Amino acid sequence: MARIGVFICHCGTNIAGTVDIPKVIEATRKMPMVAHVEENKYNCSEPGQAAIRDAIKKNRLNRVVIAACSPRMHENTFRKTVAAAGLNPYLMEISNLREHCSWVHSDAKEDATDKAIELITMAVAKVVRHEALFPQKVPITKRTLIIGGGIAGIQAALDIATAGYQVVLVERDPTIGGRMAQLDKTFPTLDCSSCILTPKMVDVAQHPNITLMTYAEVKEVKGFVGNFEVSITQKARKVDHTKCTGCGTCWQKCPVKADSEFDLKLGKRPAIYIPFAQAVPPKPVIDTDNCRYTKYLQWEAAGKEGKAPPQCRICEKICPTQAIDWQQTDQVITEKFGAIIVATGYRPFDPKGYTELGAGVYPDVVTGLELERMMSASGPTSGEVKRPSDGTHPKEVVFVTCIGSRDEQRGHSYCSKVCCMYIAKHAIMLKEHDPEVNCYVFYMDVRAVSKDYEEFYKRAQESGATYIRGKISRIREEDGKLIVRGEDTLLGEMIEIPADMVVLGIGMEHNAGASTLAQNLKVSYDINEFFIEAHPKLRPVETMSDGVFVAGACVGPRDIPESVASGSAAAAKVTALFGQDFLVVDPMVSFIDQAKCSGCLLCTKICPFKAIDTKVLRDGRTVAVVNESLCKGCGLCVAGCRFGAANLRGFTQQQLLAQLEGVLA
Amino acid sequence: MSTDTYAYYPGCTLHATAKEYDVSTRAVCEKMGIGLEELKDWTCCGASSAHTTNEALAIALPARDLRTAEKMGKPLAVACALCFNRLKVTEHELAADKAKLEAVKALVGNDYGNTTEVVHLLQILYDRRNTMAVSRPLKGLKVASYYGCMLVRPHEITKFDDPENPQMMDRLMVALGAQPLEWDFKTACCGASLPLTRRDILLKLSHRILAQAQQLGADCLAVACPMCQFNLDMYQQAINQEFSAKINMPILYFTQLAGLAMGLSPKALDLAKHIIDPLPMLEKKGLA
Amino acid sequence: MATGAAVTPSPVSDLRSFVEKQSHQHILDCYQCGKCSAGCPIDYAMDLGPRQIMRYIQMGLKKEVMQSNTIWLCVACETCSSRCPAKIDIAKVMESLRILAATEGSPAAEKNIDLFHRTFLNTIRQYGRAHEFSLAVAYTLKSRNIFGNLGAAQTMFTKGKLVIMPPKVGGASWVKTVFSKAGSTGPDVSAAVKTEGRH
CATH class of the missing domain: 3.40.50.11810 (Rossmann fold)
Known part of the structure; x- marks a missing residue:
């Protein structure tokens, strides 16, 4: 015989201000099997919880209904409360009188009171049919997969490895370092980017707990927190890195000159190459699209149509360790992990849609990142800023902010956050490179919100940069000058500047393949294909997929300090997870009644978490079986099962029907 | 290559100040084997004046010509850029707003379905540029x-x-x-x-x-x-x-x-x- | 337009709600970047640039907007609309302001442009098609700018570009009816039909 206790919370005036509590209490007392009714100003307060514990013991209650706020808010709190009183925590049901009632019906108090009574009736009817549930324990594989070897991934890898856990760092490119490696200086301190980044890259390479997998991509993710199974494709480098010493003879002798991705096509690289001098690992890959011999092999494989391309194989001949391996193919390896950190970063916005600004038409209209490569001493122009059209030094330079950002016509609605600051940096640096340069910055709002950023912006102005509030409408060419036209919206006057070079302040965009990876990991992503955190403020590095964490600019535009901070934060979350020896799995999961299961296995196809396996019974029947550690309790299989075999613990068909009967009675 | 016979809407100016545009359009199309069947009894699209001041006119006037073309069952070739613009805008607005379409149907004829494909002459020539003699x-x-x-x-x-x-x-x-x-x-x-x-x-x-x-x-x-x-x-x-x-x-x-x-x-x-x-x-x- | 006196903004205004309803554009999305004004070919002749018009609408300063010549000078070339980062069709906003002026009968700052459009529509109403000769004659007489346009007319005539006889079209009577429906009920298509129902 159920003995139910109902605890009605005032939530200050949140509930009691709208719902007539005495009337609700009176009605609740008359409900079947209700042995005790009690009101409290705040159920969740310590005195409130103590009152619940006492009442359970004193009245020998074996079921509890908490009529208060949303279960999202305090379900866990009250589970602990009833457990402390010796009751199985799953014999408690929450009736949401706040979000579902008082907050939305504050203008109809009488109706709200009636609804509150009905909500409690439903909870009482349901809780009678609750059963004690017991959480499962599963072991944890204490290894971490980090996807993305930019500064966020690097930071996370170093922190976790230093805590003593194994890390596999997977990077798509031939080197780690990410976008930060392409930068010359960093705001607001003007540290040299390479100088602060490359030591960390070397640390990663040398750390005994870190396995580095460059030129590799995550292919498939299976499993669940503590027990992921991930297959990773190691792309063919055509160079055996176990033999290669990184001596560099091959890339010095390779005759091919292909566009350098790292230098944004402003410079060239050989077909066998490392992206930049301090690359980690310092061992090359062969770009099979440009290598003469691989092109020859492709021609051969395609049936030898047309003229034979020249063969070369110089690298093979001169390699002192015979590391060139033409037979090498893509390899898929599968590894187990307990946690995954996604740090896949961003890609710079492609401005080609801005035809009114001559993007892609006038060579002297360049992007901020291209200017960055030109300014870098190890860049394609050895640190000299030159006009791509004629190689002269520009004297009048115009910067434009918000390219691809805050622009729903040509780009994205969001602010990319870093452009105001990097343009300030460029203006300062250009003046330092050449005091005769005049910089003009067309800005919308200068967003300088972190520590020392406002001061940095001021420094840019003091260095001589002219800030003009307005957007450029058109750039045209006249006598070798780029005529830049915009409005000074503060003056209300049109401005025309004959410029030698225009720098587009391009913003950040989701990286290529972000949505595919997110789907693979079952992590949500937003309309801009940025990953979504479990909570934007309180759980900024977790995701709704347990055991998968996010760091860096894959979540949205971030600068270096934020990326590093989020890398460390994700690492802290992983080490906290690994501090436990077992994981407790929520028992409110689906189960399948084998007697009713017809073996149609529709549920295995419906399940978004791949949590349903099959099993052959002794009588030869095939039935579905739920893997309880994978199941998230979404209930899709229950809705899909035509035989009523699938059921959700804590939300069984019987419990839900009882709820309905309660309200309809 | 797309259809070779079009319904043709010259528009008012091509019958007056821009007669040479009409003449050259017809001559070129004939040479290229493109048939142009002038819309019977077409009326003005309203040009810039209608949409400048009166939305009802700006939509209803082009819709009548669009309906005539729809009845002919052929895509509508237009030479005047302004007419082309007005016809396109009308087609677009009627597709986006069902109530507007119903209102316009009451004015131009209830059988109108807003299915006319409007093509500019430049597009027609551009598509055939590599096979021109x-x-x-x-x-x-x-x-x-x-x-x-x-x-x-x-x-x-x-x-x-x-x-x-x-x-x-x-x-x-x-x-x-x-x-x-x-x-x-x-x-x-x-x-x-x-x-x-x-x-x-x-x-x-x-x-x-x-x-x-x-x-x-x-x-x-x-x-x-x-x-x-x-x-x-x-x-x-x-x-x-x-x-x-x-x-x-x-x-x-x-x-x-x-x-x-x-x-x-x-x-x-x-x-x-x-x-x-x-x-x-x-x-x-x-x-x- | 600075008068020295402070203006009182009325951000929740009839002006903005009319424009938003008529043009289906979100006026508050404008963040005043000036890309419209800087690209507008006629901005130099306007007393308020397109950007300023947007701001005046945001602030509900109706008198200033309706008295500006901007809304009449705009030729709807759509350069502003095609570049606006807030994706506002500014030309459409201008159009809605002209409709507002027509609805309220407020005087146009560019009388001749208003007159031109009215005269143009009149010739369509009359003949079902535009007729440049009638248009030119009627406009010239009404605007009293006889000599200004004489030269062009003469050239056109000698080049055989001017057709003296107005067109005869079967659809002309239909056009007349539509005009009387649309003209009597203002700018809304559905309104034009509703009136029809009441007859």
Whole structure:
């Protein structure tokens, strides 16, 4: 015989201000099997919880209904409360009188009171049919997969490895370092980017707990927190890195000159190459699209149509360790992990849609990142800023902010956050490179919100940069000058500047393949294909997929300090997870009644978490079986099962029907 | 290749001030084996005046012609850029707003389904540019392709090339053997409907277009809009006076240039109608 | 337009709600970047640039907007609309302001442009098609600018570009009916039909 206790919370005036509590209490007392009714100003307060514990013991209650706020808010709190009183925590049901009632019906108090009574009736009817549930324990594989070897991934890898856990760092490119490696200086301190980044890259390479997998991509993710199974494709480098010493003879002798991705096509690289001098690992890959011999092999494989391309194989001949391996193919390896950190970063916005600004038409209209490569001493122009059209030094330079950002016509609605600051940096640096340069910055709002950023912006102005509030409408060419036209919206006057070079302040965009990876990991992503955190403020590095964490600019535009901070934060979350020896799995999961299961296995196809396996019974029947550690309790299989075999613990068909009967009675 | 017979909407100006556009369009299409069946009893699209002041008229007037074309069961070829724009806008607005479509049906006929495909002549020629019988390539002719506003904007509605740096006319010129110029005023406004009211503005806007074309050595402008043609051609003398300029720039329809390249005579293309006579320039180049 | 006196903004205004309803554009999305004004070919002749018009609408300063010549000088070339980062069709906003002026009968700052459009529509109403000769004659007489347009007319005539006889079209009577429906009920299509129902 159920003995139910109902605890009605005032939530200050949140509930009691709208719902007539005495009337609700009176009605609740008359409900079947209700042995005790009690009101409290705040159920969740310590005195409130103590009152619940006492009442359970004193009245020998074996079921509890908490009529208060949303279960999202305090379900866990009250589970602990009833457990402390010796009751199985799953014999408690929450009736949401706040979000579902008082907050939305504050203008109809009488109706709200009636609804509150009905909500409690439903909870009482349901809780009678609750059963004690017991959480499962599963072991944890204490290894971490980090996807993305930019500064966020690097930071996370170093922190976790230093805590003593194994890390596999997977990077798509031939080197780690990410976008930060392409930068010359960093705001607001003007540290040299390479100088602060490359030591960390070397640390990663040398750390005994870190396995580095460059030129590799995550292919498939299976499993669940503590027990992921991930297959990773190691792309063919055509160079055996176990033999290669990184001596560099091959890339010095390779005759091919292909566009350098790292230098944004402003410079060239050989077909066998490392992206930049301090690359980690310092061992090359062969770009099979440009290598003469691989092109020859492709021609051969395609049936030898047309003229034979020249063969070369110089690298093979001169390699002192015979590391060139033409037979090498893509390899898929599968590894187990307990946690995954996604740090896949961003890609710079492609401005080609801005035809009114001559993007892609006038060579002297360049992007901020291209200017960055030109300014870098190890860049394609050895640190000299030159006009791509004629190689002269520009004297009048115009910067434009918000390219691809805050622009729903040509780009994205969001602010990319870093452009105001990097343009300030460029203006300062250009003046330092050449005091005769005049910089003009067309800005919308200068967003300088972190520590020392406002001061940095001021420094840019003091260095001589002219800030003009307005957007450029058109750039045209006249006598070798780029005529830049915009409005000074503060003056209300049109401005025309004959410029030698225009720098587009391009913003950040989701990286290529972000949505595919997110789907693979079952992590949500937003309309801009940025990953979504479990909570934007309180759980900024977790995701709704347990055991998968996010760091860096894959979540949205971030600068270096934020990326590093989020890398460390994700690492802290992983080490906290690994501090436990077992994981407790929520028992409110689906189960399948084998007697009713017809073996149609529709549920295995419906399940978004791949949590349903099959099993052959002794009588030869095939039935579905739920893997309880994978199941998230979404209930899709229950809705899909035509035989009523699938059921959700804590939300069984019987419990839900009882709820309905309660309200309809 | 798409349909070879079109319903044809010349629009008011092609029967009056821009007769040569109509004549050259028909001549070129005949030469290329493209059938044009003029809409019976067509009426004005309302042009810029209707949508400037009265939305009901701006939608209802073009809808009537769209319905006539729909009944013919053929895509509707339009030469005038302004008409093209108005017809496209109408089609777009009626597709987006069911209530509007119902209201318009009550005015133009309940059987109207808003299914007419509106195509500009430039598109039709562009699509066939590689199979045109070019017998007299426009060798040495430097052409500044001038698209104006109405073809390319609003891009979401007209879906016609890039609104800032379109290429279709330029590529057509290449196919005709001419040399298109890279210039900045392809889609800059010429002054539109202002000639009678604010001629000062018109002269200024048209001047900067003509001035750059002249500076870059253009032999002529190629246009696709009778309003642009009128403004740039008719007011060139006034521009020269106002800005002490010496511009003598023939303003030719792209259809006329296509006709020339296909060996049609200047007469068949009504070249004599222009205020700035293109014949001396064309003769000098051996093209007429 | 600075008068020295402070203006009182009324951000929740009839002006903005009319424009938003008529044009289906979100006026508050404008963040005043000036890309419209800088690209507008006629901005130099306007007393308020397109950007300023947007701001005046945001602030509900109706008198200033309706008295500006901007809304009449705009030729709807759509350069502003095609570049606006807030994706506002500014030309459409201008159009809605002209409709507002027509609805309220407020005087146009550019009388001749208003007159031109009215005269143009009149010739369509009359003949079903535009007829440039009638238009030019009627406009010239009404605007009293006889000599200004004489030269052009003469040139056109000699080049055979001027058709003296007005067109005869079967659809003309239909056009007349539509005009009387649309003209009597203002700018809304559905309103034009509703009136029809009441007859």
